[in-house]
Amino acid sequence: MRTEKLKGLEIKLVHTVPVEEFQALYQDAGWWQDEYKISDAFLRRIPEKSALFAGAFLKKKLIGMGRALSDLCSDAYIQDVVVLSDYQKLGIGSMIVTFLIQELKKREVDWIGLIGEPGTRAFYENLGFRQMRDYIPFKLE
Template structure:
């Protein structure tokens, strides 16, 4: 599925993206440092192995993304929602998340969660997400 947003912006599910554009998104978000070099194979596997990978394209350039990790039948986690800083504050991130939610629901996924970074609570609450009271996120160290 594809959605036309505005001024040539297109959000669509993809399995491949230009690796240099994908790396630029992670670096722009501050998740990877400029000197953090990742192999092309690693970068190819991110969209290929995600249950769903939504790219936001402006004039065929990847300017934003979000992905879902899921079994595509009951549960899903939305992860890595990012828009290049030069294109933020235009509603693109909300379009990406909404697009992923719609695609997951079309597939019957009825539990969708995520872990937001500090400062993103209001953004996700506007999209219908609520903190999970009495639950604690964990990460293996």
């Protein structure tokens, strides 16, 4: 069943994605509510302006994504890793993160970090990430 559902899956770097499918990913994850409409121009800029934007495509449909913010020289932050709920628990999220790590390492980026949502610790630890000790994430309010 698992392999059948993943038949034709392709993870690749892209600079553009279908706006409707992109917004659907964020809404499905609960990051944006249905009534919260983001402009198409804003959505187009996210993959264009990310250092790396990995899309998971199944039969040309965007079913998952992840991106890296970076100078592509020394540091990178992986963010917005999301897979449509119908395709979760199949390893696609791990494939996306692993793909981004490989692409960053090809570019000799030597520091890769991220901030995970509550409940994602085991997922990221299984991919080699460890909680940073003595550091506190901050956000400008």
